[in-house]
Each structure stands twice: as structure tokens, then as C-alpha cells.
Amino acid sequence: MKLKKVAYADLNARQKENFNFQKVSAVLAEYGFITFRLSDDWQGADFIALHISGKVLRVQLKSRLAFYRKYEGKELYVAFADGETWYLYPHDELLPKVLAATTIGATRSWQQHGGYSFKGLPKDLRDLLFPYRLTGDTKPMSE
DSSP states (O other): OOOOOGGGSSSSSSHHHHHHHHHHHHHHHTEEEEEEEEEEETTEEEEEEEETTTTTEEEEOSOOOEEEGTTTTTTTEEEEEETTEEEEEEEEHHHHHHHHHHGGGGGHHHHHHHHEEEOEEEHHHHHHHHGGGGGOOOOOOOO
């Protein structure tokens, strides 16, 4: 069987979510995590990330930087990619910082719908997000 890479743009929404789950799982493996996909959003989480230390993270997978009132108080982490760079941030820890640094709290989206997602990663938020940046080339380490 000859394998051919797929074009992300050609995937449907569910296929993109599966694709992104596999990508972030590969990056998280380099940090000592294994991941378990959930069949439904359990307490807001799309998947569980279990660290070799025993720490358990409930993670919501997004296609871009996003915040939602419905995630508040649930101790969720949010994972998203900006190009080849992945971010994993604690929603409740970062939300007040982003609300203070931006005007999203005054938007119709936040006020009426309880959420806001950024179309791209704003330059002024890159420093704020830097501590949550994951790096990894997803290549297995040789023994």
C-alpha cells in the first residue's frame, strides 16, 4: 500500500478534529503524556491526558485560541495549534489575563454568547501565551 499525505483543507470537521487529536497527542507524548479520546465532551473535555507522574489533565481541543464561560470552573486545559506550534493552557488561569489585555469582554460574542475565539494568534498575546507553548518534532527518539 502506498501512503499519501492528506490535505488538511480537504478534511471534513470531524476528520480535522481526529487529525488534530493525533497531532497534539504526538507532541504531548514528548512531555510524558498519553492521551485518551473521549466519545463525548465529558465535563467539557475532548480528551484526557495522563502524565507519567500520575497527573491527569482534562483537555478541550480547539482549532484556535478560544475562551468560553461554559468552561469556567471546570479545571480544563485547552489545546490548539498556531501553524506547527501547539499550545496547552489552563483555561481559568489564562482567561482573566486575556480579558485584562484585550477587549474581548466587550464584544457581542462574549456578552451574548459567552465565548470568543481569535481568528489568528494576535501578536500582543504571543508573550502571554509563551509559557504554554509546546515544542516537539513528533519524531521518535532513538534508544
